[in-house]
Amino acid sequence: MKQRTVAIAGANGFIGSYFRQRFLDEGWQVRTIGRDASADAHWNDDGAITKALNGAELLVNLAGRSVNCRYDERHRREILESRVLTTRTLARAMAACAEPPRTWINSSTGTIYRHAEDDPQSEASGELGSGFSVDVARAWEDELAAADVPGTRKVPLRIAIVLGPGGGVMGPLRNLARLGLGGHMGPGTQKFSWIHVEDLFRVVLFVHGHGELTGPVNAASPHPVDNRELMSLVRRSLGVPFGIPTPAWLLEAGAVLIRTQTELVLKSRWVEPRKLLDAGFAFEHPSLAGALNEIAEGNR
Numbered sequence: 001m002k003q004r005t006v007a008i009a010g011a012n013g014f015i016g017s018y019f020r021q022r023f024l025d026e027g028w029q030v031r032t033i034g035r036d037a038s039a040d041a042h043w044n045d046d047g048a049i050t051k052a053l054n055g056a057e058l059l060v061n062l063a064g065r066s067v068n069c070r071y072d073e074r075h076r077r078e079i080l081e082s083r084v085l086t087t088r089t090l091a092r093a094m095a096a097c098a099e100p101p102r103t104w105i106n107s108s109t110g111t112i113y114r115h116a117e118d119d120p121q122s123e124a125s126g127e128l129g130s131g132f133s134v135d136v137a138r139a140w141e142d143e144l145a146a147a148d149v150p151g152t153r154k155v156p157l158r159i160a161i162v163l164g165p166g167g168g169v170m171g172p173l174r175n176l177a178r179l180g181l182g183g184h185m186g187p188g189t190q191k192f193s194w195i196h197v198e199d200l201f202r203v204v205l206f207v208h209g210h211g212e213l214t215g216p217v218n219a220a221s222p223h224p225v226d227n228r229e230l231m232s233l234v235r236r237s238l239g240v241p242f243g244i245p246t247p248a249w250l251l252e253a254g255a256v257l258i259r260t261q262t263e264l265v266l267k268s269r270w271v272e273p274r275k276l277l278d279a280g281f282a283f284e285h286p287s288l289a290g291a292l293n294e295i296a297e298g299n300r
Contacts, residue, residue: 005056007101009033009090010063014167015197019060022201031056033090034063043086049093058208059101059152061090064140068264071132083107083140091147100152103208106144108156110193110220110271112137117189120224120272123158123216133263141216153214155207160220160271164197165295169264173234182235182243185251188228190268193220196285196294206281213275220271225288227265237292 004027011020011032023030031052033041041048053059065082069075087106094100113121114129121127128134141156161169176182195203203219225233235243248266273281285291 003027003029004058005029005031006058006060007031007033007052007056009059009061009086010107011039012036013062013066014164015162015200016062018164018167018197019062019201019204022198026205043089046089046093046096049089050096053090053094053101054097055099056101057103058204059090059094059104060204061087061104061106063087064107067133076132080136080139083136084143087140087143087147091143091149094147094149094152100149102152104144104147104149104152104154105204105207106140106154106156108141108144108158108216109133109137110158110160110218110269111267112141112158113269113271115190115268116270117191117268120270121218122272122274123218124274126218126272131263133267153211155213156216157203157207158216158218158220158271159200160193160195160218160224160269162197162200163194163291163295167197170234170292170295173231174238177231177235177238177240177243180240180242180244181246182231182238182240183245184228184231185246186227186248186266188226188231188245190227190266191224191270192227192230192288193224193269193271194288194291195220196283196291199283199285202284203276203281206276206279210279213279217275218271218273219276220273221283221286221288221291222273222277223286223288224270230288233289233292236289237296 006023006028010016020030032039041052063086065078111133113126144154207213
């Protein structure tokens with residue numbers, strides 16, 4: 001029986017490293033595309049990328065510069081180009097494949113939706129937002145849509161904030177809680193949509209195996225929480241009894257000092273995984289309390 005092959009672009013980050021190991025665990029051959037010296041193909045070599053893609057049944061593109069930075073002109077350009085240009089490069093290389101992947105799952109982001117505290121944002125009913133992060137997400141998805149690869153199903157995966165042992169957004173939140181600053185941030189009513197990295201891996205396999213899933217797919221737990229509950233659960237997972245709330249003005253000042261954006265904690269993301277639920281996908285980590293406990297155990 002022929003070994004299944006996946007090509008992962010951007011395989012060295014928190015999610016990419018996890019995916020690479022999990023695909024290996026499941027018996028897949030893994031080919032990697034990226035900037036790291038160990039990658040099978042590098043971004044400046046279309047021929048090597050075509051070779052990595054040719055004969056693979058699945059392409060998962062996770063490439064993109066971290067958004068955990070100040071959005072100055074240089075960082076804005078890097079954030080945009082690291083998503084749009086890598087997607088364009090993959091399309092160009094795939095067009096040269098004799099046997100292209102039959103599924104191309106390209107990262108996108110749940111941040112594409114508007115600030116929502118009133119209604120969940122599904123693929124069908126969700127309203128797109130405005131601002132730099134949304135502009136990047138639109139350009140990213142537009143680049144995928146423009147890719148001329150007729151033999152390949154293209155799926156933009158609108159991913160919520162990814163949680164897991166050893167990475168993701170939880171490190172800074174845990175550090176704040178340990179310092180006694182683990183109260184709610186800003187109003188505390190903003191929604192926090194999230195997904196455990198293992199469920200994200202399972203979503204990728206599920207989407208690949210369900211050819212009827214097309215267009216954008218939301219990848220988020222069906223049970224988001226608000227920021228007040230998020231920080232309470234973070235404290236509980238660490239055994240920290242209390243946390244001082246942080247008003248929005250103080251977050252703005254602190255974000256300048258640690259060179260990040262308050263949007264990462266103040267925007268209300270309410271992402272509903274309607275397509276996945278309707279197709280029968282079952283989450284292993286649907287509740288944040290359970291996910292945080294599992295992550296805390298893994299970090300120990």
